[in-house]
Amino acid sequence: MSLVLITHLEEDEGGAYRQDIHIEGGQCGGYATACGLDGGFSGEEMRSEPAPRGAKINCSACFQLWKEFRRVRLNQFSPECAK
Numbered sequence: 001m002s003l004v005l006i007t008h009l010e011e012d013e014g015g016a017y018r019q020d021i022h023i024e025g026g027q028c029g030g031y032a033t034a035c036g037l038d039g040g041f042s043g044e045e046m047r048s049e050p051a052p053r054g055a056k057i058n059c060s061a062c063f064q065l066w067k068e069f070r071r072v073r074l075n076q077f078s079p080e081c082a083k
């Protein structure tokens with residue numbers, strides 16, 4: 001799974017843009033990140049790009065999703081779904 005770098009295009013107090021690294025949203029859901037950020041598709045408030053090599057995820061929502069989802073086993077999916 002690829003990671004994605006989100007740049008929030010609202011300046012913080014120091015005049016800098018906040019950036020964070022997330023799990024990519026993938027093919028389903030229509031979001032740039034697994035935690036549901038749209039990556040700027042519907043507005044100007046953020047920008048999305050592939051994360052640099054070696055970047056570490058620093059989004060607690062993505063971490064929580066990863067922790068929850070990895071408990072589900074392949075045999076819990078119906079055969080049609082898990083093709």
Ligand SMILES: [Zn+2]
Binds near residue numbers: 036
């Ligand atoms: Zn995230």
